[in-house]
Amino acid sequence: MQQKLLVLVSTPAYSRLYGPLVYLSDQMLPPGTLVRVPLGSRETLGLVWPGDITANGVEEPTNLRPVLETLDNIGQLPGHWMELMAFAAHYYQRSVGEFALGSLPPQLRDLSQVQLERKLNKRAKLSRSTEEAAPAKQQLPVPTPEQSQVLARMAVEQGPFVLHGNTGSGKTEVYLRRAAEVLAHNAQAQVLMLVPEINLTPQLEERVRQRFSHLGEDAIVSMHSGMTPAQRLNSWLSAHTGQARLVLGTRLAVLASIPHLKLIVVDEEHDPSYKQQEGARYSARDLAVYRGQLQHAQVILGSATPSLESWHHSRAPVASEAAPRYVRLSMPSRIGSGQLPVLRRVDMGKQARKTLVSAPLLDAMRERIARREQVLVLLNRRGYAPVLHCHACGWKSECPHCSAYRVFHKSDRSLRCHHCSLTQAVPRACPSCGNQDIGALGHGTEKIEEHLAELLQDMQRPDGMPLRIARIDADTTRGKGELVRQLAEVHDGDVDVLVGTQMVAKGHDFRRVTLVAALNPDGALFSADFRAPERLFALLLQAAGRAGRDAALSRDQACEMWVQTFHPAHPLFESLKQHDFAGFAEQQLTERQQAGLPPFSFQALLRAEARTQEAAQAFLNAAKLNGESWLAEQAVSVSVYPAVPMSLQRVANVERSQMLVESHSRRALQTFLSHWQNDLHGLRVLHKSVIRWAIDVDPLVI
Numbered sequence: 001m002q003q004k005l006l007v008l009v010s011t012p013a014y015s016r017l018y019g020p021l022v023y024l025s026d027q028m029l030p031p032g033t034l035v036r037v038p039l040g041s042r043e044t045l046g047l048v049w050p051g052d053i054t055a056n057g058v059e060e061p062t063n064l065r066p067v068l069e070t071l072d073n074i075g076q077l078p079g080h081w082m083e084l085m086a087f088a089a090h091y092y093q094r095s096v097g098e099f100a101l102g103s104l105p106p107q108l109r110d111l112s113q114v115q116l117e118r119k120l121n122k123r124a125k126l127s128r129s130t131e132e133a134a135p136a137k138q139q140l141p142v143p144t145p146e147q148s149q150v151l152a153r154m155a156v157e158q159g160p161f162v163l164h165g166n167t168g169s170g171k172t173e174v175y176l177r178r179a180a181e182v183l184a185h186n187a188q189a190q191v192l193m194l195v196p197e198i199n200l201t202p203q204l205e206e207r208v209r210q211r212f213s214h215l216g217e218d219a220i221v222s223m224h225s226g227m228t229p230a231q232r233l234n235s236w237l238s239a240h241t242g243q244a245r246l247v248l249g250t251r252l253a254v255l256a257s258i259p260h261l262k263l264i265v266v267d268e269e270h271d272p273s274y275k276q277q278e279g280a281r282y283s284a285r286d287l288a289v290y291r292g293q294l295q296h297a298q299v300i301l302g303s304a305t306p307s308l309e310s311w312h313h314s315r316a317p318v319a320s321e322a323a324p325r326y327v328r329l330s331m332p333s334r335i336g337s338g339q340l341p342v343l344r345r346v347d348m349g350k351q352a353r354k355t356l357v358s359a360p361l362l363d364a365m366r367e368r369i370a371r372r373e374q375v376l377v378l379l380n381r382r383g384y385a386p387v388l389h390c391h392a393c394g395w396k397s398e399c400p401h402c403s404a405y406r407v408f409h410k411s412d413r414s415l416r417c418h419h420c421s422l423t424q425a426v427p428r429a430c431p432s433c434g435n436q437d438i439g440a441l442g443h444g445t446e447k448i449e450e451h452l453a454e455l456l457q458d459m460q461r462p463d464g465m466p467l468r469i470a471r472i473d474a475d476t477t478r479g480k481g482e483l484v485r486q487l488a489e490v491h492d493g494d495v496d497v498l499v500g501t502q503m504v505a506k507g508h509d510f511r512r513v514t515l516v517a518a519l520n521p522d523g524a525l526f527s528a529d530f531r532a533p534e535r536l537f538a539l540l541l542q543a544a545g546r547a548g549r550d551a552a553l554s555r556d557q558a559c560e561m562w563v564q565t566f567h568p569a570h571p572l573f574e575s576l577k578q579h580d581f582a583g584f585a586e587q588q589l590t591e592r593q594q595a596g597l598p599p600f601s602f603q604a605l606l607r608a609e610a611r612t613q614e615a616a617q618a619f620l621n622a623a624k625l626n627g628e629s630w631l632a633e634q635a636v637s638v639s640v641y642p643a644v645p646m647s648l649q650r651v652a653n654v655e656r657s658q659m660l661v662e663s664h665s666r667r668a669l670q671t672f673l674s675h676w677q678n679d680l681h682g683l684r685v686l687h688k689s690v691i692r693w694a695i696d697v698d699p700l701v702i
């Protein structure tokens with residue numbers, strides 16, 4: 001007797017096929033079973049999905065096709081994993097099939113039952129050789145009072161926790177100890193540790209392997225996009241079968257099947273790379289918190305500069321509200337005697353026009369270099385939305401209607417508000433003082449490496465060798481292993497001045513760096529992107545944490561963080577000077593609350609791409625009309641703003657446009673988006689010139 005089964009296959013959201021399909025099978029297969037099924041003229045991986053075949057929405061074709069093969073030798077995907085996929089797909093407005101099948105290791109899609117069987121047998125043989133031993137006698141550091149206190153709270157409270165601790169305050173040590181407790185408590189328990197970047201996984205892996213060597217080789221696996229398909233499948237199978245007790249990975253690891261998950265650590269939880277920036281644009285940090293609830297796993301969000309969203313959730317609530325959603329734990333002290341650097345501000349208003357490196361900063365750098373210490377020069381991240389600025393009076397391109405700056409679009413020399421879409425031609429002179437010298441803020445640092453070489457060309461090392469100035473950014477590290485190689489040079493002290501983007505500030509330990517300089521941070525103080533100050537503060541504090549790690553070096557003369565700015569009295573720098581994240585966060589959250597920005601409101605973007613800007617915008621504006629009439633009918637409170645070109649407007653001859661959707665209620669926004677999806681699929685058919693469209697929920701950049 002043939003059974004009917006619901007099977008999910010991977011279909012992109014815009015193909016409109018986004019529910020499960022019906023197939024025939026000789027036997028009833030439990031939900032979570034992987035199968036191979038025919039789809040059109042091809043064969044594809046499918047997942048048996050729970051649900052009622054007769055329920056609404058499932059289209060049942062007249063000629064049902066049979067399941068071709070059942071991959072039941074790896075067991076079913078757990079129910080809570082399917083729940084996670086269903087939630088994530090719904091929340092991020094994608095199809096469940098795309099989300100669920102897209103999160104499986106790519107190789108799983110291609111292997112037959114027999115090939116998989118062979119792989120599993122090989123793994124079983126290997127793992128029998130490594131039995132768990134008693135923990136080796138290691139010399140573990142005695143926890144500091146702060147660490148002990150934090151661990152004691154974690155032992156009795158469920159969390160989620162926001163662990164706020166400076167760089168070097170011993171957060172990683174807390175993760176390791178908490179993981180050890182959780183693993184010792186339950187012989188099946190699994191721990192997931194997330195880091196923001198592939199480059200950081202080897203460092204963590206080494207530390208974890210050392211600490212947990214007694215669990216055996218196979219008990220620790222990594223998961224990130226830099227692995228080969230075979231490695232990824234292996235790690236995934238280890239996690240899924242429960243063999244891996246510790247899973248270390250980047251954001252994609254949050255989607256793995258980890259049946260006995262009991263602890264999730266999200267290190268550097270504020271890092272933007274936890275948000276996927278294409279396809280299904282999920283936030284691994286947010287999904288980690290949700291997953292923690294589903295599986296009753298404890299969640300620790302650790303950072304020296306938590307995201308304002310997480311910080312807000314961990315604030316003592318005002319009288320009318322319930323307890324904060326997250327438990328905040330703080331570790332303010334740094335371990336060892338390494339001092340935090342002293343902040344020095346150079347008022348660029350008092351320097352000659354167009355100065356890139358001011359004289360006092362240059363002198364300070366020379367002094368450090370002469371002593372064979374290292375200097376780190378931070379560059380702004382490239383390509384963020386520029387704001388126009390008057391050099392004479394300080395005027396900036398504010399939007400008269402919004403608490404936002406208008407973005408300078410170079411291609412048609414316009415100023416556009418990305419909030420309300422107000423557009424004007426760039427004025428010929430400053431509207432406030434008439435000065436003709438207006439330009440984009442925060443630019444002009446690309447050539448800094450060459451410029452520094454010129455400024456320092458008279459210097460040499462004590463041994464007569466020329467100075468070495470190195471640049472590390474996305475361009476110089478494209479090749480495989482390039483970043484590691486270049487960082488090693490810096491570690492060896494072979495580089496005197498390191499010029500780099502935010503990527504050098506992350507997690508690397510430059511012991512000889514005693515001076516960190518931000519040449520031109522003002523662009524982030526006054527940016528159309530309301531999150532820019534938050535990122536700048538995180539970057540500067542993190543970079544400051546890079547300096548002064550070597551206590552012996554910083555004893556004679558304090559380490560320094562230099563900032564060149566036209567706004568030396570800006571509150572951000574005041575907080576930075578005190579190393580006061582809490583003060584900075586409070587001030588930012590007050591501003592956000594007044595302006596009605598996240599975390600006090602919820603946003604989504606609808607993006608569209610077409611050959612012309614007009615076509616892309618026509619689609620978006622039609623969507624706006626449809627959406628607004630539904631909103632009025634349903635009395636749901638969501639604002640849909642007009643379409644604007646994206647700040648990076650044209651990529652590979654494709655015009656890109658976006659539209660902001662905003663609400664004070666997450667639920668209202670979600671209700672609206674779910675409805676809108678259907679509309680958009682319909683509209684797309686009418687707007688044939690639209691190449692693609694997508695919804696980005698909780699976008700990081702608007």
Ligand code: ADP
Pocket residue numbers: 141142143144147165166167168169170171172173174335
């Ligand atoms: P974070 O993750 O907050 O940057 P780490 O856990 O990496 O901090 O700790 C910073 C340094 O201090 C590391 O070298 C670590 O081995 C060391 N450390 C951590 N905790 C202790 C402790 N209780 N006693 C001594 N050294 C410690």
Ligand code: ZN
Pocket residue numbers: 390391392393394395430431432433434435
């Ligand atoms: Zn002016």
Ligand code: ZN
Pocket residue numbers: 399400401402404417418419420421422
């Ligand atoms: Zn505006």
